[in-house]
Amino acid sequence: MPQKLTLKKIATDLKVSISTVSKALRDSHEISEETRTKIKDYAKKFNYKPNSIALSLKNQKTKKIGIIIPEIVHHFFATVISGVERVANEKGYQVIITLSGESFDKEVVNMEMLANGSIDGFIMSLSKETMSKQDFHHLREVTNQGMPIVMFDRVSKDIQCDQIIIDDVSASHTATEFLLRKGCKKLGIISTVDYVSVGRLRTQGFREALQQRMFEMEEHQVLKIEDAENCDNLIENFLKENEFDGIVAVNELFAVTASKALQRMGKKIPQDVAIVAFTDGMLSKYASPTLTTISQNGEEMGALAASKLIEKLEAEDHKEESYETVVVKTSLVERESTP
Amino acid sequence: MPQKLTLKKIATDLKVSISTVSKALRDSHEISEETRTKIKDYAKKFNYKPNSIALSLKNQKTKKIGIIIPEIVHHFFATVISGVERVANEKGYQVIITLSGESFDKEVVNMEMLANGSIDGFIMSLSKETMSKQDFHHLREVTNQGMPIVMFDRVSKDIQCDQIIIDDVSASHTATEFLLRKGCKKLGIISTVDYVSVGRLRTQGFREALQQRMFEMEEHQVLKIEDAENCDNLIENFLKENEFDGIVAVNELFAVTASKALQRMGKKIPQDVAIVAFTDGMLSKYASPTLTTISQNGEEMGALAASKLIEKLEAEDHKEESYETVVVKTSLVERESTP
DNA sequence: ACATTTTACGAAAACGTTTTCGACTTTTTT
DNA sequence: AAAAAAGTCGAAAACGTTTTCGTAAAATGT
Numbered sequence A, B: 001m002p003q004k005l006t007l008k009k010i011a012t013d014l015k016v017s018i019s020t021v022s023k024a025l026r027d028s029h030e031i032s033e034e035t036r037t038k039i040k041d042y043a044k045k046f047n048y049k050p051n052s053i054a055l056s057l058k059n060q061k062t063k064k065i066g067i068i069i070p071e072i073v074h075h076f077f078a079t080v081i082s083g084v085e086r087v088a089n090e091k092g093y094q095v096i097i098t099l100s101g102e103s104f105d106k107e108v109v110n111m112e113m114l115a116n117g118s119i120d121g122f123i124m125s126l127s128k129e130t131m132s133k134q135d136f137h138h139l140r141e142v143t144n145q146g147m148p149i150v151m152f153d154r155v156s157k158d159i160q161c162d163q164i165i166i167d168d169v170s171a172s173h174t175a176t177e178f179l180l181r182k183g184c185k186k187l188g189i190i191s192t193v194d195y196v197s198v199g200r201l202r203t204q205g206f207r208e209a210l211q212q213r214m215f216e217m218e219e220h221q222v223l224k225i226e227d228a229e230n231c232d233n234l235i236e237n238f239l240k241e242n243e244f245d246g247i248v249a250v251n252e253l254f255a256v257t258a259s260k261a262l263q264r265m266g267k268k269i270p271q272d273v274a275i276v277a278f279t280d281g282m283l284s285k286y287a288s289p290t291l292t293t294i295s296q297n298g299e300e301m302g303a304l305a306a307s308k309l310i311e312k313l314e315a316e317d318h319k320e321e322s323y324e325t326v327v328v329k330t331s332l333v334e335r336e337s338t339p
Numbered sequence C: 001a002c003a004t005t006t007t008a009c010g011a012a013a014a015c016g017t018t019t020t021c022g023a024c025t026t027t028t029t030t
Numbered sequence D: 001a002a003a004a005a006a007g008t009c010g011a012a013a014a015c016g017t018t019t020t021c022g023t024a025a026a027a028t029g030t
Helices: A007-014 A018-025 A033-045 A052-059 A075-090 A104-115 A128-133 A137-144 A168-181 A197-212 A232-241 A252-264 A282-286 A298-314 B007-014 B018-025 B033-045 B052-059 B075-090 B104-115 B128-133 B137-144 B168-181 B197-212 B232-241 B252-264 B282-286 B298-314
Strands: A064-069 A094-099 A121-124 A149-152 A162-166 A187-192 A222-225 A246-249 A274-278 A292-295 A325-328 A331-333 B064-069 B094-099 B121-124 B149-152 B162-166 B187-192 B222-225 B246-249 B274-278 B292-295 B325-328 B331-333
Touching: A007 A018, A007 A033, A018 A033, A052 B052, A064 A075, A064 A104, A064 A298, A075 A094, A075 A298, A075 B094, A094 A104, A094 B075, A094 B094, A104 A128, A104 A137, A121 A298, A137 A149, A149 A298, A162 A168, A162 A298, A168 A187, A168 A197, A168 A246, A168 A274, A168 A292, A168 A331, A187 A197, A187 A232, A187 A252, A197 A222, A222 A232, A232 A252, A246 A252, A252 A274, A252 A282, A252 B282, A282 B252, A282 B282, A298 A325, B007 B018, B007 B033, B018 B033, B064 B075, B064 B104, B064 B298, B075 B094, B075 B298, B094 B104, B104 B128, B104 B137, B121 B298, B137 B149, B149 B298, B162 B168, B162 B298, B168 B187, B168 B197, B168 B246, B168 B274, B168 B292, B168 B331, B187 B197, B187 B232, B187 B252, B197 B222, B222 B232, B232 B252, B246 B252, B252 B274, B252 B282, B298 B325
Parallel strands: A064 A094, A064 A121, A121 A149, A149 A162, A162 A325, A187 A222, A187 A246, A246 A274, A274 A292, B064 B094, B064 B121, B121 B149, B149 B162, B162 B325, B187 B222, B187 B246, B246 B274, B274 B292
Antiparallel strands: A292 A331, B292 B331
């Protein structure tokens, strides 16, 4: 019921000017000890907090960073946010999150809404639709206005910005080679459609690992899934039509779905078929058997993205327009799904 | 590199006044057809978008709602956010998310930061530490300033605000009764410490279901877990010390941990022991066996919370100070962990 | 006693909007 | 032809800050 306390109100209550109040609260030497303590006491007593909107307008910076991700109900993205949030808060920034829902239009709308002064910079991962359209005009508009963007995971080389990625090719190579070393002969990969960069790159790593051992990857070894919603049948058929003894899956959902299908088919994991997944989330830890995975460390990616962005934001005179691509190390976490 | 376009810049470029530009863009009849189209064309060409910070300051509303939750790497909270975000966006609001990390202090700090003009209202779920301290002064300060709060899931009756909850007692009663009807005789419940409301209430529902069949709940039937991190041993001991044939778990993590422990002990699920969990998330769907759960429908809770909050926000003259508690229906999703 | 410096405060501009009001010009009415 | 009305635009205030600059009073120096 009492309206928000402002400088003006303090000023009239204490019969001084607004500027005096402002200076007193910021410990200016221009104000006498006496009035300074009087004002500060009053402010403390009634819990004065400067209005952040007014500050944003005045300073032309909001101390907020915007995140745009495809989905939040997704362990990897949730961990990234967690990392962003942690370092952002440490450095006095707040985080605004919007979801594109894998839709290009929603990504554009959200971006435009945030770009109009609401935030100082972006951290984002592209929606599937954006990846497939390869339309990045909304990103360009933002960077042209001098607002920095840091992209992670699903990125595009066509945009001038810092990028935080994992080396998908190499990670997938590692996973595949791991299976080969364990003695697997007939490998398959369950991937996404090619326009999703992680799917394409992980398939490439798979192929390269095979080539290194003088195998040529054949089409029937690859399953490309567009829509994760009803992947069950696709995966089951893929496994039935091929006699694999090792599977690489580009996410844990595909991996656990494959694991269950194989078990239904009477296969033992890891004895008959070994599985390596990407994304070290809940499912990998709690599925039966637990899954060997490539851990992406979303928390670290988020933290790095936030650091990079804030660094850019606070380097006022951004004369040196340099953009960096940071490759975050992955690690193979061995669990029960491999021998 | 080109600075952001403002009304002032358009005005000088077109040699009219700022007010004329503002009016023209808002299609005021005060401005002649001719200048109006001239200005609108210019604005469109250079992609003018009003600065939202300035608007917020002017209108004394930000069109943003703040969310404070304990963790984001948690399926239930992620679905709630998803629901909030959907409804908020439909109604032209944006969402700012902060995480308390289950810490009282961080909850207070985040709340104070957001309350200073950054947002119009709150949607939140209390941190464990706040629940245990029962210190709600930060919430009171906010409501006293006339800023509405909608709480969900982890709520407190002591705060005057709308609340979105599930009927934990009744849901737990349903889950327990379901096990009893399936023929279970020796039931146990894996819960949280009592100051977490959901743990307390679900334990109560468990007790009531037993009482209804003339059983008295005994202490050894209840396991109260404080820290989910290392619950494995606690759960394993609990299961070894008792010969249960039915388990109610207040979340899916406890449930799947119990399930694995039981299987290690050579028990068959659901033949030897049946399990019902709360929180219908990824684990329930993909664990082996899949888990029968009470579905909380976080998406709906989030959507409801957002609707309620926005309704309050847009009812300018909130003379009628009424607060509602909405109980969201739960449903029992039968899967493999029960006969 | 006068000039100079220091102290302590207030006025005003700026950030980007919207809106009220006043004023000038043109058109319509009588 | 004079009066009223309508049409078109700009000035200024307001939202809550911070900061620059100006200035009056007090203190200090000669």
